[in-house]
Amino acid sequence: MSAGERMSREGKGMRTPAREEVREFLREIRPEIEELCSRYETRRAALIPLLHRLRRRFGFLPPVVQREAAFVLGIAPGDVSRVVGFYSLFREKPCGRQVIMVCGTLSCALRGANKVIETFKEVLGVDLREPTPDGEFSIERVECLGWCDKAPVVQVNDSDYYDNVKPEDVAGLVERWRKEPHE
């Protein structure tokens, strides 16, 4: 992680970055982008890895980020927004620095995912997709994470899975994530 990235953790997820800020970051990671592009036949193909990079830096992908990403790859902003709109892991609205994704599909639902979600909401005092006032967390119900035998499953940002999560574990987990945040 570069110094610029560490310093910017404050605004991540909550604040729409200024255009200059986005450009500055893209300039900084330019060699990385060029390396990515060199792996594919077209620059367009580097879009998803680039979007992940931007997601890790800014948390969410507002239009200003999408547009600058498009111009770096020489494609149209609309081509970026359709990819961002297609995949649920790319968020266009503000989110917490740590997004708590609770699986709500069949196995997890049967094993009490709804209660886990409700408890997260109570502990953090926010609704789904609504960042906490300090911008640290937001909660999402997501589709199957593919760990059904250990339901209910929770993932935070790009973390490993937390399995067999019970409502009574929630407060402790939140406490732990506050101390050791996921990037």
Place this chain on the structure above:
Amino acid sequence: MGESEKVSAPETVKLRIDDRFVAVPAGTVVLEAARAAGITIPRFCYHPRLKPVAACRLCLVEIEGMRGLQPSCATPVKEGMIVRTQGDAALESHKEVLDHVLRFHPLDCPKCEATGHCELEDFTYEFGPHRVSYYEPPGLSGVDYNEKPWSPLIRFDRYKCVQCTRCVRVCAEIHDCYALTTDYRGHETVISTFADGPLHCDHCGSCVDLCPTGAITQEPSRYWKKDWEYEHRATICAHCGHGCTIVARTSRNRIAKIESDHEIGNNGGRLCSLGRFGFDIHVGEERIEKPRVRREGRLVEVPWREALEEAETMLRGAKNSKMVALASGFLSVQDLFAFERLAKRIGAAKAAESREGDVLERLSRECGISGSTVEFDEVTRASGVALIGAGAWERDYVLTILLAEARKERGLALRAFGRPPYRIARHCVEVRELEPDAIRALPVGTVLIPDVEALSEETLSAVMEMVRGGDYPLLLPSAQANSRGLGLFGFRRSVLDEKLSEAEILLAAGPLHLNARPGGCQALIVSSAHRTALSEEAEIVFPAALPYEKPGAYLNAAHQLQEAEAVSRVVGENWPDAAIWGTLANLLGDSLPLTPEALLEAAREDFPALSDPRVRVGGGGEEGGRLPGAGLPGSREHEGLLASRSDYLRQLREHLERSRDFSPFPPEEAFSC
């Protein structure tokens, strides 16, 4: 094309569709073959201008020997194929797809702009369902479905959208603009601008033409008349020298909107914002509606007879004065011919603001050719094209997007000399500074498109030299509708530069850049549709008809002589320039016929070069415009003198200025990659 190069007739394939036997060229898709046989297969996403995507699933038919139903829009015909469009399976599937499309479609047809030319309406009526089975509220993805203006000129109603993506595809495939996109996925897919913001694009309006329903509509004609109440009148756009065919939809001789028809004209349905929305130039406070003559220092309105007689007296009494006749490139062939005859009769020097006449003269003297040596479609089939100077990509929007399309489709090698904007540069294999030596190094066979108005003497000479050798085809883009005609009738920029300052009498016809009378000018006679700085300084002002208001022929950049029809009623007491200057010439002893046809014939006799190949476009009753039968913005050069009068285009410019952050293209300073 020589005899030996004749393309052999494409192979014909015979097949059976329902009870009919059809023979169509190989490669035709089943849907088109059915259409040729008079059989309707419903479809949304298919359009003859676009590549098939087989996405809407409405055109499924049974084909013997193939498992399941097949998309007829993307299945090429095969010899002996047996297609059933009327089987239960196909009819049931049409019904089901339409049922899904109608799940939240507002059935507000009485107040919908598209009623009467809506494909959803037609297909539902013919194929059902006649009762919608279920309702599903839209907007699960949180997108705003409410009808809203995308810009002052184009409106979008998401409830009425059937997600055929024709608009998205025509924008990207044909107009190279990428302003529209799809968002979200599956049954939540919506058509959207970038970030669902304002529409920042060329405003060519092709999305409106291609929309099968009333989802994308033109704002100016909203709530005026129902589609079937408008007349269709095909004519030629007079905003630039491409000479696109436009279809004016009129009611009581007023233009409500302009549409395009991909089956007629040299533009194949492509238009620019000027052609699409620049038709409201006839209205406004600045329009001149009566002849005016200067009396005691003030311009006063007088009857035509008085104004003409005053001009006659003035010209008769000025036999020995130095006279200049300055003509605009927006005048039709008839106008220019009448003006030319008058100039000849009174001995006035023929001047123009465009350099095209001088360049044409050099071309014919040095290279023995009379203008462009290729047609627009030949340019797009060439192996390479070189745009030389800024005007080469700014003057002719339709040509520019044709080149971009040819680059994407056929790998046309595009080269630009000068500093092209990103949109052009991104398609170029080579971008160089404007240097004669670089131009001389172009591969043989490259079509040269030089900006004749602004090129230096040195560069122009290099171009001439290359054309003379015979190895380089030439296309001269025209700045104005008939600036090629100006050249043909002998109106020269060099004459203007040399003689204007000493002109004692100046006749100025049509829209001009000149905005002050020259110092030594004792009498100024102007014909103009609008008040201009020049007209306000004149002794006599004749109110002129605009291109939409008069019939006339225009010679375009590719040397096609195209006849335009009058599609709008004449405002005030205005006359076409041909009538104004022809009458004046006749008062001075000439005997010009004053009908458009007779004037054109007379012009052909005097100027045999006019008898080149011509394309005639029908007016009046000709059907056009609707499916299934049916300058780069911001560039100042592209904004013609006529276009500056349009209120719609002014609104568009302001909108584009406000919505810069939604442009599909990077601002030049940010483009560093």
